[in-house]
Amino acid sequence: MSDVLLAQKWEKEDPTGWWVSEKLDGVRALWRDGNFQSRADNKFACTSWFKQKMPKDCALDGELWAGRGQFQKAVGIVKSATRGQEWEFMTFMVFDCLVEGGVNIADRPFEQRVEAIKRLCSVSDVTKPVPMEMCQGPEHLAQLLSEVEGRGGEGLMLRKPGSAYERKRSKTLLKVKTFHDEEAIVVGHEGGEGRLTGMCGALVCETPDKRRFKVGTGMNDDQRRQPPPIKTVITYRYQELTAANMPRFPTLVGERADLTWAQICAQYLPPGPRKDAALKKKHSILFDEGRRSGQSQSSTALAPGAAEATAARRWSTSMAARPLKRQLSEEDLLQRGIAEEDLEDIGSVEEKSEQAQKKARSADPATDALPICIYGIKCFRKNREHFTEFRHPWLDE
Known part of the structure; x- marks a missing residue:
């Protein structure tokens, strides 16, 4: 398995002087040796014309991205050998560079690696550097998070200035997200496997509008031995709703003893239908060229290496729009799953x-x-x- 830089959760550390960018809901991928591969070293089914346009003699870390809200379609495209024509809607968004011109640069300061990313992406129309700015402080971060979530984005990433590329989970890379809390009723228990044999592996839960899902994280061993009984009202936390309106990465917060299920159902507002947006070639992203996000862009005396990186403050990601060649079939819409890199957000999940x-x-x-x-x-x-x-x-x- 490839050792890559993984993010820690932001715990309210002062973000002043850190580089901030949009957290993309794409498929994490490494480009090296002429192939895209996952953290588990599995090669993605990339079409040959896309690979021919990629820069040579380099190793790049980034996300294969199809635009905001298109995560499930992106997963289907990169995992299927029969959907090569749909790679025209994919862009490799690069946020780090490990090798340039055959030389390992992973230990160089982040700002120097940013310059390498710009050089390598300038020769390809299927790659783009992830745009970023220097954060001005907690209020600026909150403003940017509100903006990107309001536009359908997943969250933000913070990168420590001057940092090297660490091949582990590191505090030099932080993810900033908003999570949602809701209530559900327990309707069943699923047995655990492996270490959890003989205990509860997951709670089968139901929402007031009869959507069923499983909550398998957030429980300690004592709770797994004596899980909340059936008909218990629980609060669960999740990242977002999928295209099928199912909570993504639900985790148990606790039992809700102050409200009855009847009271919760009486005041419940179900989510509206999710629209299946068509894939397109033109994507918007935070810090697009021609617009300014958040507060002032000043980088005065913010961090070591800031002056060197000022020229990299804003990168354009716009591309000419191209219509979808064909309508997506039902089989296309079933090509959904969880990207390998998103397992890190589940918490205590045991990776398969x-x-x-x-x-x-x-x-x-x-x-x-x-x-x-x-x-x-x-x-x-x-x-x-x-x-x-x-x-x-x-x-x-």
Whole structure:
């Protein structure tokens, strides 16, 4: 597995002088040796014309991005060998450079690596540097977070000025997000596996409008041994709603003893229908050229290396719009999943073995006759037997 820089959660540290950028809801990818690969060293199914346009003799860290709100479609495109034509709607958004011209530069200050990113991306129309600015303080950060979330973005990233590329989870890279709290009622318990055998692996929960999902994180071992009983009202926290209006990365906050389920249902407002936006080639992103976000852009005496990076303050990501060549089919819309890098946001989740997944989804012709999993894209099961009994075509590579 590749050792890459992973973000810690922002814990209200003073962001003054740090580089701030939009957190993109794309697929984390490393570009090196002529291929895009995941943190688990799996190669993505990138079409040849896209790879030919990528810069040579370098190693870049970034996100394969299809625009805000298109995470699930991006996952489907990069994992499918039959959707090569849809790579025209993808852009490799680069936020770090490890190698330039065959030389390892991972230990150089971040601002120097930014200059390398600009040079490498200038020769390709399928790559763009992630735009960033220097944060002026907590109020500036809050203003930018409100702005990007209001435009459908996922959150913000903070990068420590002058920092090297650390191949681990590091406090030099911080993610800033807003999470949402809601209530649900427990309607069942799912048994745990592995270390959690004999305990509760997940709570089966239901919202007032009958959406069912599982909450598998946020419980300690005592809670797993004696989970909240059925009909208990709980508060859960999640990052956002998926296209199917299901909470993404739900985690248990606690039991709600001060309100009855009837009271919660009486004041509940269900989410509206989610519109399936068509893929497009022109994307907007925080700090687009031609507009200014947040407060003053002054970088006076903010951090070491700030003067060197001033020229990199704003990078354009606009590209000419191109219409979608064809309408997305139902199969396209089923190509959904959780990107490998997003597992870091789940918390105490036990990551599945990549080899076990491949064995479970082995390319045996006999599996074509298997029934499709009734849980669809919301399937949370991890045991190999489940994957040998039911098909999960949206997970096929």
